[in-house]
Amino acid sequence: MTKNGKWVLRHRPQAALVETDLDWVQEALPELRDGELLVRNIYLSLDPTNRIWMSDREQYLPPVQIGDTMRGTTIGVVEQSRSDRFAPGDIVMPAMGGWQDYTVSPERMTRKLNVAPGIPLTAYLSVLGPTGLTAYFGLLDIGQPKEGETLVLSAAAGAVGSIAGQIGKIKGCHVVGIAGGAAKCDWLTEELGFDGAVDYKAQEVGAALDRLCPTGIDIDFENVGGAIMEAVFSRLNRNGRMILCGLISAYNDEGPVPGPADFGRILMQRLTVRGFIVIDYLARAGEAFADLGRWIAEGRIKWKDHVVPGLEKAPDSLQLLFTGQHDGKLLIRVSDEP
Ligand SMILES: NC(=O)c1ccc[n+]([C@@H]2O[C@H](COP(=O)([O-])OP(=O)(O)OC[C@H]3O[C@@H](n4cnc5c(N)ncnc54)[C@H](OP(=O)(O)O)[C@@H]3O)[C@@H](O)[C@H]2O)c1
Numbered sequence: 123m124t125k126n127g128k129w130v131l132r133h134r135p136q137a138a139l140v141e142t143d144l145d146w147v148q149e150a151l152p153e154l155r156d157g158e159l160l161v162r163n164i165y166l167s168l169d170p171t172n173r174i175w176m177s178d179r180e181q182y183l184p185p186v187q188i189g190d191t192m193r194g195t196t197i198g199v200v201e202q203s204r205s206d207r208f209a210p211g212d213i214v215m216p217a218m219g220g221w222q223d224y225t226v227s228p229e230r231m232t233r234k235l236n237v238a239p240g241i242p243l244t245a246y247l248s249v250l251g252p253t254g255l256t257a258y259f260g261l262l263d264i265g266q267p268k269e270g271e272t273l274v275l276s277a278a279a280g281a282v283g284s285i286a287g288q289i290g291k292i293k294g295c296h297v298v299g300i301a302g303g304a305a306k307c308d309w310l311t312e313e314l315g316f317d318g319a320v321d322y323k324a325q326e327v328g329a330a331l332d333r334l335c336p337t338g339i340d341i342d343f344e345n346v347g348g349a350i351m352e353a354v355f356s357r358l359n360r361n362g363r364m365i366l367c368g369l370i371s372a373y374n375d376e377g378p379v380p381g382p383a384d385f386g387r388i389l390m391q392r393l394t395v396r397g398f399i400v401i402d403y404l405a406r407a408g409e410a411f412a413d414l415g416r417w418i419a420e421g422r423i424k425w426k427d428h429v430v431p432g433l434e435k436a437p438d439s440l441q442l443l444f445t446g447q448h449d450g451k452l453l454i455r456v457s458d459e460p
Contacts, residue, residue, distance in 0.1 A: 126151050128222030129192045129436055135176055138374045138444060141437045143176070144192060144221075151224055154204045159232060161198035161216050161225045165429070166436065166454040167247040168194070170443050173373045182399045192221035192436075197235065197246055199460050205229035211460065213237055215246070221436050223456060238415070243459055244427040248451035249285055249418065250411060256367065256400040257285035258410040262293075263403070264365045264396050265341045269294030272335045274354050277345035279306035280443075281425075281451035282367060284314060285414075286343050288423050291315050295341070298334045300327060300350055302446045314424060327353040338362075347371045347379060355382040358393055366397040374444065426450025 125148045135143045154160055175193050178185045186193050196219025200212040207229050208214065217231035235246050248254065260282070267273060273290040277283045278299025287310065290297040298318040299310040307319035318334035320327055327350060331339070338359040344351050347369035355364060372379040388395060403410075417423040428448040430439045433456045442448035 124151055124224075125149065126222055126224045127433060128220065129433070131176060131186050131188055131190055131192055133188060134178060135173070135374075139173060139176065139437055139440050144437050146434065152226060154202055154226065156204050157229050158204050159200050159208050159214070159216075159227045159229060160202040161196075161214055161219065161227050161232070162201050163196040163198040163219050163223060163225060163433075163456040164459055165197045165244055165247055166194050166219065166221060166433065166456050167196070167252070168436065168440050168443065168452040168454060169252075170368060170370045170373055172440055173444075177376075179376070182401070193218050194221050194436075195219060195247060195252060196225065196456070197243060198225065198456075208232065208234065213243070213460075215251075221433065223433060241418070242427070244429060244451070244453055245425070247453055248281055248427050249423065249425040250414060252400055253281045253451055254285055254414045255403055255407055255410050256282045257289060258414060259400065259403040259406070260365045260367045260398060261286045261289050261341075261343060264398050265343065265363050267293045267295050267341055270296070271340035272296045272298070272337060272359075273341040273343060274298045274300065274331065274335065274339050274357075275343040275345065276300045276350045276354065277368070277370065278316070278319065279310055280345065280446075283343065283345055284310070284450075285423065285425060286367075287316055288314055288417075290341075290343075292417060292422055296335070298331065300346075300354075306446075306449075322350055328357075331357055341365065343367060345370060352382055355387070356384065358387070358391060360391045362391060362393050364393065364395040366395060370444070427453055429453045429455050431455045 129144045215233045216225045216227035219225040273295040275283045279301035300320045302323045310316040310319040320330040339357045342354040342364040345368040348371040428450045
């Protein structure tokens with residue numbers, strides 16, 4: 123009998139996730155009921171927000187409960203179907219596949235993917251998936267970029283940052299990325315067309331921004347928080363916008379996350395600081411995918427997927443997001459593509 127292997131939350135991590143925070147459990151697969159599908163997961167998306175879901179801090183979805191399968195977004199193939207709308211062999215995205223080999227997915231919560239020729243399946247969890255939506259709506263809807271404005275992104279060589287920066291270039295912005303290490307910075311300027319890059323591990327960020335953004339900063343696409351956010355925030359021009367996408371530097375800590383030291387700048391410089399969560403934009407996903415698909419076809423958007431083989435590697439691999447030792451959208455290969 124086929125068993126389902128899965129990661130279950132044993133207790134809430136105290137700091138960075140360690141493997142003993144989760145249990146590896148194997149269980150028999152349940153019988154399908156009418157309207158359900160058995161999906162064999164192929165790729166699992168690892169995201170910084172996974173660490174938030176493991177905590178019981180205030181968040182935008184209910185925390186994963188102790189003893190529950192770890193939540194995560196997957197792409198898989200239908201192996202059994204008790205739905206008229208799906209057939210074995212269909213490639214699908216269950217609503218939340220989870221950190222597991224198989225997902226029993228209700229048909230109404232399952233999206234069929236039409237994989238375009240020449241596009242790898244992994245792209246549907248990155249540039250043509252939640253990552254692309256985050257970059258697209260964060261920059262365009264919240265940031266409202268205008269031609270000639272200066273856009274600075276933190277975690278710029280990461281999954282979201284690298285796409286958002288390229289959209290900024292398409293919209294005519296002067297784009298500067300902040301990333302860890304010379305190789306990532308070179309990729310931004312030499313391959314993706316960014317106008318400048320700051321290696322925050324080797325350079326003083328504020329001084330580098332002064333050099334690379336001579337007219338100040340109009341838009342901060344904020345992914346990191348802390349000292350990096352402070353350096354960008356304190357250089358925002360009048361009517362500047364902070365797109366508050368993420369605060370990854372604080373995800374392993376407990377307690378409130380500090381904001382910019384000089385709150386008064388928001389008043390004096392008429393700044394807009396606006397947080398957003400990509401799930402609020404799912405109804406408009408088609409808009410984003412149409413533009414992103416066209417830009418990919420035109421060679422104006424490039425991306426990288428970093429695939430780690432083996433679901434057993436998921437807990438260890440999540441750490442790569444916090445050390446930056448991954449290169450592009452971080453994914454786990456749970457099983458082979460059909
Ligand atoms: N609001 C939303 O709906 C939404 C949706 C998706 C993602 N996000 C947020 O977007 C951000 C990026 O997510 P992603 O999935 O694209 O991951 P990612 O950028 O591919 O990976 C995270 C990156 O963060 C950087 N980083 C980690 N800890 C850091 C620290 N202490 N100081 C400076 N940089 C640090 C690392 O970049 P370096 O190698 O350059 O150090 C790492 O590569 C996260 O904050 C995430 O929570 C938000």
